[in-house]
Amino acid sequence: MIRIQLVDDEPNVLNSLRRLLRRQDWQVDAFSDVEEALEALLQHEYAVILSDYKMPMADGVTYLKFAKQKQPGAIRLVLSGHGDSESMVKAINQAEVFRYLTKPWDDHEVVAAISSAVELYSLQKENQRLRKENDAQRAMIKAREEELLRLEADNPGITRVRRDADGSVLLDDDAGSSD
Amino acid sequence: MTDKEPTDTGQDALNARLEQANKQLLQSEKLAAIGQLAAGVAHEINNPVGYVYSNLQTLENYLNDLFRLTDAIDTAASLEDLRQIRHNIDYNYLREDLKDLLSESREGIERVKTIISAMKDFSHIEEEEFKQADLHRGIETTLNVVNNELKYKAEVVRDFGELPHVECIASQINQVIMNLLVNAAHAIEDFGKITIRTRHQGDSVTLEVEDTGKGIASEHLNRIFEPFFTTKGIGKGTGLGLSLSFNIIKKHNGEIEVHSEPGQGTRFRITLPVTQPEPLQHTQQNQDTENPA
Ligand SMILES: Nc1ncnc2c1ncn2[C@@H]1O[C@H](COP(=O)(O)OP(=O)(O)OP(=O)(O)O)[C@@H](O)[C@H]1O
Numbered sequence: 001m002i003r004i005q006l007v008d009d010e011p012n013v014l015n016s017l018r019r020l021l022r023r024q025d026w027q028v029d030a031f032s033d034v035e036e037a038l039e040a041l042l043q044h045e046y047a048v049i050l051s052d053y054k055m056p057m058a059d060g061v062t063y064l065k066f067a068k069q070k071q072p073g074a075i076r077l078v079l080s081g082h083g084d085s086e087s088m089v090k091a092i093n094q095a096e097v098f099r100y101l102t103k104p105w106d107d108h109e110v111v112a113a114i115s116s117a118v119e120l121y122s123l124q125k126e127n128q129r130l131r132k133e134n135d136a137q138r139a140m141i142k143a144r145e146e147e148l149l150r151l152e153a154d155n156p157g158i159t160r161v162r163r164d165a166d167g168s169v170l171l172d173d174d175a176g177s178s179d
Numbered sequence: 180m181t182d183k184e185p186t187d188t189g190q191d192a193l194n195a196r197l198e199q200a201n202k203q204l205l206q207s208e209k210l211a212a213i214g215q216l217a218a219g220v221a222h223e224i225n226n227p228v229g230y231v232y233s234n235l236q237t238l239e240n241y242l243n244d245l246f247r248l249t250d251a252i253d254t255a256a257s258l259e260d261l262r263q264i265r266h267n268i269d270y271n272y273l274r275e276d277l278k279d280l281l282s283e284s285r286e287g288i289e290r291v292k293t294i295i296s297a298m299k300d301f302s303h304i305e306e307e308e309f310k311q312a313d314l315h316r317g318i319e320t321t322l323n324v325v326n327n328e329l330k331y332k333a334e335v336v337r338d339f340g341e342l343p344h345v346e347c348i349a350s351q352i353n354q355v356i357m358n359l360l361v362n363a364a365h366a367i368e369d370f371g372k373i374t375i376r377t378r379h380q381g382d383s384v385t386l387e388v389e390d391t392g393k394g395i396a397s398e399h400l401n402r403i404f405e406p407f408f409t410t411k412g413i414g415k416g417t418g419l420g421l422s423l424s425f426n427i428i429k430k431h432n433g434e435i436e437v438h439s440e441p442g443q444g445t446r447f448r449i450t451l452p453v454t455q456p457e458p459l460q461h462t463q464q465n466q467d468t469e470n471p472a
């Protein structure tokens with residue numbers, strides 16, 4: 001199941017977001033304590049992390065930077081009460097956030113942003129899986145090619161099969177050396 | 180005597196100009212302070228507005244669900260159908276959560292209300308009159324306005340004594356308290372403690388703001404009340420906070436003292452008379468009658 005992490009020092013904000021996301025098919029973990037949120041990063045794999053910007057102890061960018069190290073695959077979003085450009089630039093450049101949302105927020109916008117983030121996460125995951133599969137297949141093909149080369153070296157012509165117009169295999173002893 | 184007259188009026192004019200300049204400085208410092216705080220206050224308001232607004236939209240969804248149930252009373256074929264709808268809309272959850280949703284939203288609105296009234300109390304710039312005022316109320320108002328600057332830097336401890344009403348210009352005293360609180364928060368590097376202490380002795384009251392910040396270097400101690408003296412970076416501090424506070428307290432016939440230990444913290448103490456001595460009221464009136472002339 002897709003897991004979403006919400007981090008905000010104000011529990012009422014978390015509760016309203018939880019209500020908002022209840023209808024989605026996601027497991028939502030909400031934290032008002034940054035340290036607990038950090039701990040959860042070690043226990044669960046998150047698809048999306050949405051963090052407040054200004055929090056006691058650690059600001060959202062610091063938290064997201066840390067989260068990026070722990071879970072590079074999770075898509076990061078900021079939900080900030082500060083619309084100032086300085087915090088935005090920091091969030092983008094330092095924490096590489098996917099979206100920077102502002103409070104008060106628009107419910108549809110938040111759901112849409114998280115949905116796109118989930119989609120991106122799934123795509124990246126799928127991409128990764130395909131790549132792995134691809135790599136495995138390539139490795140297999142390479143092993144086979146090597147095996148063929150070895151066979152050919154040992155028994156020249158053994159890897160080439162000649163057929164006639166009907167597709168029948170020609171068992172001609174000279175065939176291997178002819179070309 | 181007679182040859183002294185011209186110098187006296189010259190002195191008076193100079194004093195009046197100085198007074199005027201001071202007033203303007205006070206005004207602009209206040210505006211700068213409010214501007215600086217506006218961003219913080221916006222943040223304070225955006226949080227509750229954010230969740231109240233979102234909760235209202237959720238409430239609308241809940242109501243639509245509930246109406247689906249009540250409307251079905253007329254159309255449902257059987258009680259079992261109604262039960263099914265009730266189950267589908269997660270009725271038990273709605274019932275429980277509605278209470279939380281409403282009380283949290285109320286909390287949010289209260290928060291906004293408090294901030295707005297604190298801002299109003301605070302920005303009475305024109306209110307230049309000495310009046311009996313409750314200093315504790317002024318402190319709470321100011322705390323509400325600077326809450327955003329403080330809450331990430333320090334735990335605020337109120338060590339309040341019993342105070343009589345004090346004759347003062349409340350908005351100006353609030354401004355002094357704000358300057359001291361903001362300075363205290365700035366002096367704290369990670370997270371510390373700010374203690375606000377009030378006491379009443381005889382015919383004066385004291386108000387202290389003590390922090391566990393980095394303290395003031397001894398070579399700076401006698402300069403901090405100078406206008407434009409600041410150790411903060413460009414764009415961070417104007418260096419006017421304490422000099423204006425000093426002027427305000429002087430105008431109130433009070434005193435402002437500082438005690439600081441580098442690395443330990445700083446304590447500012449303001450002493451104010453409970454009632455203003457008569458002559459001051461007199462000069463106030465003098466100025467008022469002078470202006471139209
Ligand atoms: N509580 C404190 N702890 C440590 N240093 C302080 C404290 N209060 C004041 N100072 C020092 O005194 C200087 C002057 O303070 P003042 O409030 O006048 O100006 P400022 O804070 O620098 O700028 P602003 O005009 O924004 O208030 C500060 O720059 C700082 O070095």
Ligand SMILES: [Mg+2]
Nearest residue numbers: 358362420421
């Ligand atoms: Mg200051």
